[in-house]
Amino acid sequence: MNYKDISQSDFSLDYTTGFSGEIFDVVEPATGKVLGSINAATTEEANKVIEHCKKAQPEWATSTFEVRAGILRKFAKALEDNAELIHTWNARECGSIRPKSEWELQACIEQSHTAASLAQAPSGELYPSTMPTRKNMRVRIPVGVVGVIAPWNFPLLLSLRAVLPALAMGNTVVLKPDPQSYFTGGVIIQELMKIAGLPDGVLGLLPGGAEPGQAVVENPATGMIAFTGSTAVGRSIAQHCAKTFKKTSLELGGNNAFIVLEDADITSAASCAAWGAFLHQGQICMQSGRHIVHEDIADAYIEALAQRANNLHVGNPFTEQCHLGPLINLSQAEKVQALIDASVAMGAEVVTGGKAQGQFVRPTVLKNVTPDMPIFTQEIFGPVAPIVTFKTEQEAIELANATELGLSASIHTANSAKGEYMAGLIEAGMVHVNDQTVNNEYHIPFGGLKDSGDAGRIGGPVNLEEFTHSKWISVMPQGIQYPF
Ligand code: NAD
Numbered sequence: 001m002n003y004k005d006i007s008q009s010d011f012s013l014d015y016t017t018g019f020s021g022e023i024f025d026v027v028e029p030a031t032g033k034v035l036g037s038i039n040a041a042t043t044e045e046a047n048k049v050i051e052h053c054k055k056a057q058p059e060w061a062t063s064t065f066e067v068r069a070g071i072l073r074k075f076a077k078a079l080e081d082n083a084e085l086i087h088t089w090n091a092r093e094c095g096s097i098r099p100k101s102e103w104e105l106q107a108c109i110e111q112s113h114t115a116a117s118l119a120q121a122p123s124g125e126l127y128p129s130t131m132p133t134r135k136n137m138r139v140r141i142p143v144g145v146v147g148v149i150a151p152w153n154f155p156l157l158l159s160l161r162a163v164l165p166a167l168a169m170g171n172t173v174v175l176k177p178d179p180q181s182y183f184t185g186g187v188i189i190q191e192l193m194k195i196a197g198l199p200d201g202v203l204g205l206l207p208g209g210a211e212p213g214q215a216v217v218e219n220p221a222t223g224m225i226a227f228t229g230s231t232a233v234g235r236s237i238a239q240h241c242a243k244t245f246k247k248t249s250l251e252l253g254g255n256n257a258f259i260v261l262e263d264a265d266i267t268s269a270a271s272c273a274a275w276g277a278f279l280h281q282g283q284i285c286m287q288s289g290r291h292i293v294h295e296d297i298a299d300a301y302i303e304a305l306a307q308r309a310n311n312l313h314v315g316n317p318f319t320e321q322c323h324l325g326p327l328i329n330l331s332q333a334e335k336v337q338a339l340i341d342a343s344v345a346m347g348a349e350v351v352t353g354g355k356a357q358g359q360f361v362r363p364t365v366l367k368n369v370t371p372d373m374p375i376f377t378q379e380i381f382g383p384v385a386p387i388v389t390f391k392t393e394q395e396a397i398e399l400a401n402a403t404e405l406g407l408s409a410s411i412h413t414a415n416s417a418k419g420e421y422m423a424g425l426i427e428a429g430m431v432h433v434n435d436q437t438v439n440n441e442y443h444i445p446f447g448g449l450k451d452s453g454d455a456g457r458i459g460g461p462v463n464l465e466e467f468t469h470s471k472w473i474s475v476m477p478q479g480i481q482y483p484f
Contacts, residue, residue, distance in 0.1 A: 003183055007088045011035060015187075017207045019045045024179045024208070029095040029326040029359050030316035040179065040208025046215035049204040053145045053172040054221040056201025061142045061170035068168055069116040074196035075164075076112035079105060082192060086156065089184045091317040094155060095325035095359075098317065100280050104157045107442050111157075114443060114460070115164035121464055135475045140468035142170035143247055144223035147216035149237075151229045152178035152328055153283045155185025161442065162226035162249065163189065165463035167202065174204040174222065176213050178229075180328055223247060224467070226458070228285075231405065231451050238454060249466055250454040251285070251447060254407030255379045256437040257400035257426065258288035261393065261419075262296055264412035268434070270304035272412070276436030277385040278312060278363045281324050283332075285452075286408040286430075286438045289380045292399045295389040302367050302387060306352045309363035309385075324383060326359040333359045336382030340364060343375040348386065371399060379405065393422065401427045406450030408437040429453070 001008065003015050013026060013036020021040035028035055041049065060068075079086070083105055090101040124139035146166040150159040159177055166173050177185035190205045206212040210233075217225055217237050224247035227237050234252040241248045258276060260269045276288030293301050315322035327333040337356045343366065344350060353364030361383055369376055369386040376386050390396045400409055409428040411419045419433035429448040432439055440446060445457035458466055 003187060004085055006085065006092060019207060021045065021208055021211065026093065026182065028092050029328055030318060035092065038182070038207060041206045041212045043211055043215045046206050046212040047219055049206060050145060050174050050216065050219045050221050052201045053174050053204045056199065057142070057144055057172040060172055060199065060202050065119040068170070069119040071196045071198050072112050072116040072119070072164060072168060075193055076109045078192040078195045079109050079112065082188070086184065086188060088318070089188060090156065093184050094152060094181050095328060096280065096317060097322060097325055104154055107440070108156050108160045111160060111164050111442050115168040118165055118168040118463060129474070131476070133477055137473045139471050139473060140169070140464065141471050143467060143469055144171060145221050146171045146173050146467060147176065147222040147225045148173055149176045149213050149216060149225065149227045149229065150178060150185050152181035152185065153280065155181035156189070158228045159185045159189055161458060163203065166226065166467045169464070169467045171467060172202045174206060174216055176206040176216050179207060179209050182207050217241070220244070224249070227251070234453070248454050249456045249458055251458065252451065252453045253379045253405055254285040254287065254448065254452055255289050255403045255405045256286055256407055256428070257409040258291045258437060259396050259400060259409070259411045260291070260293040260297065260301055261411065261413040262294040263414040264297070265414065266297060266300050266304050269412040270301060270308055272410070272436035273305050273385060274308040276410070276438050278309065278324060278383040279438055281327050281361065282383040283328060283381050284438050287380065288385070288410065288437045290376055291385050291387040292396050293387055293389055295391055298387065298389045302351055302365060305385060306365045309352050309365050312363050314360050314362055324363065327361060327382060330359055332381065333361055336361055336380060336384060339375045339378060339380060340366070340384060343369065343373040343386065346370070346373050348373055348375065371402060377403070397422060397425045404451040405448070407448035407452040408439070410435055410437045
């Protein structure tokens with residue numbers, strides 16, 4: 001069956017990638033059903049695709065802004081027209097519930113329009129000169145070929161948030177999605193870009209995992225790597241790119257503090273906590289993964305959060321309405337279970353949930369957690385809310401900052417001025433007062449501090465700089481004389 005027949009329950013994929021590397025299965029996480037098998041790209045094959053993208057780049061860069069903007073707007077329309085196809089793939093391939101998938105698609109449609117307008121932005125500035133007749137220009141130029149390497153959790157968005165601005169700024173792109181979300185985060189993008197009229201070679205697509213990913217990083221033809229994924233892989237990419245002076249945009253892991261002060265509105269804090277900890281089964285870099293709660297209100301908070309957790313339905317998002325779907329694969333579910341078990345062995349107490357059934361994990365609340373437990377020190381990427389208590393606000397800040405990661409954080413308090421002050425003390429790239437940590441407004445520069453990235457930012461106006469190099473061109477009307 002064609003990849004578009006995905007909504008049929010007896011779907012069996014008939015699709016060839018055109019590559020000859022290792023075979024990987026396209027698995028539906030909710031059922032374990034193998035939807036199909038396809039070939040990855042070998043290193044040699046990946047290098048050929050990258051070379052093809054390199055050849056296509058000069059012509060794409062010199063196409064008018066109207067051509068680039070027009071294609072990106074048509075792509076936005078193609079996304080809208082194919083919403084059902086995208087939602088079904090996102091549910092079946094990635095275990096996404098419908099509202100998550102709808103938000104993700106809408107964000108991509110908006111970002112396609114934003115990228116179209118980037119193509120029309122001024123391409124530089126004029127600067128005055130110490131020499132009266134000299135014209136000084138600072139112009140932005142495309143990087144060349146941008147390698148985009150994306151994960152599986154928000155596959156469409158995390159591919160497109162880099163692909164779209166990179167194309168708008170005159171780069172060609174080679175996209176390497178995660179093999180577990182190859183269709184949602186790769187094939188659909190490539191096919192809809194064809195419908196939008198993107199010329200051949202402007203977007204290359206590579207199936208597979210680390211092998212083609214490494215080819216993208218190591219091939220001298222890629223001038224920039226826009227990577228979203230784990231801190232461990234991001235670090236190895238950073239090391240390679242530092243050696244070759246390649247530009248990077250690295251958006252990495254998180255272990256995000258959710259602070260609840262003594263004066264917080266507990267109903268609202270518990271609602272935010274349930275969303276931030278359990279949305280998409282907790283498989284979000286900004287997950288509210290460390291709940292740091294004042295000891296005087298901890299019991300009320302735990303009860304309110306556990307009640308919300310108990311009301312959530314876990315199921316197969318393709319066949320039923322549910323709040324949580326399956327985790328992406330069995331080893332991820334086993335990892336989450338191991339974090340829970342190890343922490344319980346150290347004295348944590350399960351308030352609700354706590355036991356994985358295959359790839360399904362019920363929303364879990366843990367109390368009596370201490371800061372040395374693995375559920376607190378490690379990124380969970382599963383639907384677990386571990387709760388640590390504190391006495392003083394100074395202690396809350398210290399607990400929040402006691403991690404090498406620094407992506408997102410939030411603070412709940414009736415005193416928003418105090419919240420704003422404390423936000424300044426937290427070592428994270430994004431801090432939200434009286435909200436949860438999973439916030440992404442695509443027109444606002446996004447990114448982390450510490451080991452959550454390279455402190456670059458992606459989204460909105462910063463994309464103009466993020467996906468270009470800068471060049472100073474000066475022009476004198478005629479040659480001048482120097483002293484020697
Ligand atoms: P991962 O690092 O294992 O994989 C991410 C991508 O890198 C995949 O496409 C994978 O195939 C590829 N890859 C793997 N090894 C590679 C190598 N050696 N060279 C080049 N590419 C390679 O990430 P994951 O564990 O699947 O994803 C979850 C992680 O991503 C979490 O840590 C999460 O916090 C992070 N994440 C961060 C953000 C963000 O915006 N900061 C967003 C989503 C996910």
